[in-house]
Amino acid sequence: MSTRPIATTRSATGIPTGKLAVWWVVGSEIVIFGGLLASYVMHRLGHPEWAEYASHTNPWFGGINTFVLLTSSLSAVLAHHAAEHGDGKKAAKWLVGTCFGGLIFICVKAVEWTIEIQHGYTITANGFWQFYYTAAGLHAMHVIAGCVIMLIIANDARKGLELHRVELIGIYWHFVDIVWIFLFPLLYIAK
Amino acid sequence: MAEHEEHAEHGQSHYVRIWGILLVLLTVSILGPVLAPHIEEAAAGVGAAFVKGWMITLLTAFGIAIYKAYLVAANFMHLNIEKRYISYLLATFLTLMVLFFAGTSPDVMKHKGQNWENVAAEAEVDRALKSQESDSHGGEHN
Structure with a gap:
């Protein structure tokens, strides 16, 4: 007799339940980040003085972090590819590589924020910096959460267990990458 | 195959x-x-x-x-080989975001309309632009 709950074994849509759940998470995240970014865009257009505030962000930090996240996305999809072929050890290695990308991202962000705060651009400076730290901070929290989950999945994958989860964390990670793809031009390029 | x-x-x-x-x-x-x-x-x-x-x-x-x-x-x-259900799901959430933007942006992007005025926002824009202008003139003199 199976001990798995019915909710994890049935599928009205033909999509495995875990995968469907991750897509619903992504959908709800679209509303969270979309709402935040839409608010930023409308305030940016309504406040011409924000152009000067935005000129103080450093596109090189943003560019380096975009490169890091795009590369970590490649690593995540290669982990999925390995898991699909039943190679749990290889999948685990790629997942750890993806986490390493996340770690570099957070380190770059820490250096960037330290420099900005030292120059007086704190979260209370004005509306632009409030949005900047809120949006980038929320995104960074998603990166950290993704890394923690990925390490747990990598540990199982190394033993050849629950390999389907490698794809699920990959979907989440690629979404976090896509959010940054939009944050980068909004906060660093359009000045 | x-x-x-x-x-x-x-x-x-x-x-x-x-x-x-x-x-x-x-x-x-x-x-x-x-x-x-x-x-x-x-x-x-x-x-x-x-x-x-x-x-x-x-x-x-x-x-x-x-x-x-x-x-x-x-x-x-x-997503290109995923079931269509997922694309429709994501499109629905994107539509909600666009609706949110369309519904609220006129009140945020404009600071004045028929029978209403966002005095605080106007004052902040005015204050900040003047401050930036005086800063840039100060920079030129220095």
Whole structure:
């Protein structure tokens, strides 16, 4: 007799339940980040003085972090590819590589924020910096959460267990990458 | 057979190729604002004065961002081979976001309308622009 709950074994849509759940998470995240970014865009257009505030962000930090996240996305999809072929050890290695990308991202962000705060651009400076730290901070929290989950999945994958989860964390990670793809031009390029 | 074709389409070299394209697009988006004034000048020189620097920046920043997001979603998240249900699900959430923007942006982007005025926002814009102007004049004198 199976001990798995019915909710994890049935599928009205033909999509495995875990995968469907991750897509619903992504959908709800679209509303969270979309709402935040839409608010930023409308305030940016309504406040011409924000152009000067935005000129103080450093596109090189943003560019380096975009490169890091795009590369970590490649690593995540290669982990999925390995898991699909039943190679749990290889999948685990790629997942750890993806986490390493996340770690570099957070380190770059820490250096960037330290420099900005030292120059007086704190979260209370004005509306632009409030949005900047809120949006980038929320995104960074998603990166950290993704890394923690990925390490747990990598540990199982190394033993050849629950390999389907490698794809699920990959979907989440690629979404976090896509959010940054939009944050980068909004906060660093359009000045 | 179909499975074999799918694997061939989404083999490791395919993913590396997509990553390469993404990096090229990233480079273009960083160089866009730097090259925009030069492109505007060159366009004016050949009689295409309608091409403005801000158009180049918008195109290289947001046009490329949309294409990069498409490449990641289609190739890395495999949305191109996922069941249609997921695309409809994501489109629904994107529509909600657009509705939110359409419903609230007129009140945020404009500071004055029929029978209403956002006095605080107007005062803040006025204060900040004057402060920036005096800072820049101070900088010129120093």
